[in-house]
Amino acid sequence: MVGACSSGSDSGSGPGSTTASVPVAAIDDAALQSTVVAAAKDLQLPGVVVLLRTPKGEQTVTYGTTERGGGAPVGLDDHVRVGSNTKTWTGTVILQQVQEGKIALTDPVSKYRPDVPGGDGITIEQLLDMRSGLFNYSETLELNQTMDREPQKAWTPDELLALAYAHPPYFPPGQGYHYSNTNFILLGLIAEKIDGKPLPQIFQDRLFGPVGLKNTVFPELTSNAIPVPYSHGYMFGDNVLTMTDPAIPADMQAAAKAGTLAPHDVTDGNPSWAWAAGSGISTAHDLATWAEAQADGKVLDPEMQAKRMAAFQPTDPSKPGGPEYGLAMAKLGPLYGHTGELPGYNSFMGSDPASGVTLVVWANLAPAANGQDPASSIAKTIVDEMFPPTSGASQTGSPTPTS
Template sequence: MHVRIGKKITFTALAAITAAGVGLGQPVAAAPAPRLDSLQDRVNAIQATKAVVGVQAQSIGPGGSRYATAGKSDRETGEAVEAGEAYRTGSTTKTFVATVVLQLVGEGKLSLDDTVERWLPGVVKGNGNDGSKITIRQLLQHTSGIFNYTFDFPPLTDKKAFEENRFTTWTGEQLVAIAMRHRPEFPPGSKWKYSNTNYTLAGMIIEKITGRPWYQEVTRRIIQPLGLRNTSAPYDQPFIIAPHMRGYSAFPTPENPDPPVEDAIDTSDWNPSGGGAAGAMVTTTADQNRFFIALVKGELLPPAQLAEMKTTVRAEELEVVWPGARYGLGLLQASLTCGGSYWGHPGDVAGYATRNGITDDGARSVVVETTGDGTNSDLSTLRAQNALIDKELCAAPSK
């Protein structure tokens, strides 16, 4: 639901130490770094970082589709991760929601330059918030300045609060009301800052225009046409029905950014209405790859709207994790070490972390899912996830 940046969780620089080998009477020499040439090697490298319970990845390219897994799917039973298990995908939901909004734009039912006030009169107001000065484009691009409600959201505070609130049903209006207790971060359009509240409002606008909740429109317009059989956009169903990875979190804080994985609780079952249009969806690596491939190839949006989606602004606060990070309308753009860039959208919700990437032509796509908190203070889990994506998208053409 959030991308683990800001007040909730902070990052510092990565520090890595390579073991040294010693020969009799010889100077100490650094051991050669291990070669990480396969998808399985990259998944193992993620699993080897702290506070990771399980990992799965699927990579699609000219040579076909490949899977790799590591770790535990369920700590209690000891079952290993299996390829194709479902998971909560958090903020990757935003790309689905942005796609529906842009479909409505293409159908002439709204404009990206419409104000929030036009469609949701009186919803964004108070404490300096003014929906008449915020456009739908600014919601989708995170340039609205609206406070991120998840920084003041009971279920994400700590383990006790999560346990007490995990089955509570939340409405979009309630989530926006949390944000309205706070002043805006900046005047609309003047900066970029990630806020889940933006997509809560986008979901409410979808319902105002179509007469159906955002999750029904995502299902009707994307999930069903693409045949994403293992993807769902649940409203308040707290249990994942399909075989799935269990999520685990010890709820890191700025004061304790790396609690031991042994302290993590099972976060798999919770009412996803707390994430709503900002992060409620459940999916699999195969379905998510299918979605992103269809999106960049123009199967879901007319050319004009896809171009709008890919029109980006600098996302400075994300650059510590994604070099060259820029953000469009529900799409993250990040640099590749082999030149150029890729598209995707990360997703984090308690106990689950989704990372993905797809080349602009849709020829290569990769999704990696990690359970547990990962290492937050030294960035090692995040960088191992990004290294996997970079390696797969920069792979040499198959012979």
């Protein structure tokens, strides 16, 4: 699924509608448990949590512990860093501001940030769709080296943008797709400018409070804390080693499999480097509640929700049925949502109003030694079992990298 995001195609006519209802294959508790445990052991995960809601009720699986080799058992109330799922918060705020007439999707980004290279030709909508062409600062050696050397550094948004602006764009605005955290740093700054408040307060006032996300946090730039209870996060290798290929070298993978190479505890890293693109913290239940609110149209008016659900475009047009993205949301097979990853944590959230299925998965090791996104991989297995190809539902693709 989208490594941090993805999206879908067919949209319904109603404000919260998606695709037409399709048959859903039930997964009994034993089968779900077996699927999750097998994947967790294969990917060497210290812990994983799965929350599945269907019209028949709620199923959960918790495996492992909050600390590698010990600690408390993982639980549904554990807080974890949710990475690029944060983008759906930032994007939703912008869309709310659009429906309030405070900003337009067709506005050039230069109207709000004159410093953006080529900003006169980049629209707000292209930022939301990952089609601005702006270079992704997360792909710079400087950022990854600093994250390894100074994991608790508090980055400012302008420092992150400076890293991006030092590189040429991938393509002219609107003429391609490239997942770029730079887009959402800009959107976060624009949201603050329009509302006249810091982003943590905007999220609380517009989203967390109204939706009832009582265990969701957007930390201050200087904070590397996670509310208790929380799960530690682990990573093999370091950021520079996994910068262009998330898989560690073959000899290290073999050592990890043999148990002679242990992952590092990266829980205390400051997530400010991801800011509006990915520094959020949440729990399984809050992610499920948010995924449902977003897909059901509970956070936007009917007109804007319909526009959002019709905005999905393929991230790679040469791969029919693959991931799609639009207006800060992904379509992951039949589910609407996002994925997220920061060092040590990978999460997936998705909901389909048509079938009544909501799925949340998180894992406390990311990436896996072989480069896989653990939570996304587990979610894909579950979704493909519930929505087999014969049902007519598009299958989940492999998402693009996340924060």
